[in-house]
Amino acid sequence: MTNKKYNLIRFFSTTTTVLALQLTLPATVLAGDAFTIKDGELQRPTGYREWVYVGTPVTPNDMNNGKAAFPEHHNVYIDPNSWKHWKETGKFRDGTILIKELVSNGSKAAVSGAGYFQGEFIGLEATIKSKKHSPNEPGNWAYYSFSGKNHKTLTATAKAFPAKSCNACHKASAADDFVFTQYYPVLSAGKGAGKNATGGHLTDLNNSYIEPKGKK
Numbered sequence: 001m002t003n004k005k006y007n008l009i010r011f012f013s014t015t016t017t018v019l020a021l022q023l024t025l026p027a028t029v030l031a032g033d034a035f036t037i038k039d040g041e042l043q044r045p046t047g048y049r050e051w052v053y054v055g056t057p058v059t060p061n062d063m064n065n066g067k068a069a070f071p072e073h074h075n076v077y078i079d080p081n082s083w084k085h086w087k088e089t090g091k092f093r094d095g096t097i098l099i100k101e102l103v104s105n106g107s108k109a110a111v112s113g114a115g116y117f118q119g120e121f122i123g124l125e126a127t128i129k130s131k132k133h134s135p136n137e138p139g140n141w142a143y144y145s146f147s148g149k150n151h152k153t154l155t156a157t158a159k160a161f162p163a164k165s166c167n168a169c170h171k172a173s174a175a176d177d178f179v180f181t182q183y184y185p186v187l188s189a190g191k192g193a194g195k196n197a198t199g200g201h202l203t204d205l206n207n208s209y210i211e212p213k214g215k216k
């Protein structure tokens with residue numbers, strides 16, 4: 001074989017391998033569930049800060065007569081495979097997991113003004129939609145908490161709460177299939193939005209925002 005021919009073959013075979021890898025890799029990485037349930041207990045998920053961040057609701061005590069049900073900030077994440085499904089179909093796939101990381105309310109002042117700023121990590125909760133693991137839960141959603149005593153530790157595993165503790169309120173008031181997407185702009189704007197869900201593709205934001213009076 002001449003050198004030229006050999007180089008040509010080598011070029012094509014490497015290009016094909018690289019292409020094949022690019023085509024198969026994301027599917028392989030994203031396939032399957034992002035959680036493990038063993039003997040009915042959810043193992044505490046790790047690595048979720050590298051999933052897709054969807055929003056941060058906060059209902060502070062001082063806006064709720066000093067006794068908010070959930071006074072801290074909630075940073076919410078969805079696993080990448082379920083995000084992909086959501087932005088393509090506008091539905092939560094079987095196997096969706098959302099993580100709610102609890103963060104204390106920290107300082108109420110910054111050089112930018114007064115407000116609510118995040119403090120420290122103080123707990124972790126999760127919700128999972130799974131026919132296999134929660135066939136009898138409403139919507140197949142089960143709810144878990146890993147928050148330890150006095151919010152100082154996290155447990156290694158968690159059992160699902162009874163439906164009346166968590167599912168009922170989620171079912172009654174959440175915008176999409178038990179999930180409070182109305183408070184997660186990444187999910188509400190990204191619902192079935194395809195590539196627009198990934199950011200940076202829109203010029204017209206198509207929102208209902210009203211600029212506050214007095215702003216120059």
Ligand code: HEC
Pocket residue numbers: 057058059069070074076098099100125126127143144145161165166167169170178179180181183
């Ligand atoms: C009184 C209503 C209510 C009850 C009861 C309730 N939640 Fe929620 N939950 C909410 C609201 C509202 C949000 C979104 C806003 C926020 O985080 O404050 C939310 C968000 C969540 C999220 C983020 C994903 C999502 O579905 O939006 C998780 C995880 C979660 N709750 C877990 C739990 C667990 C675990 C329990 C039971 C121990 C529980 N919740 C009970 C109202 C409730």
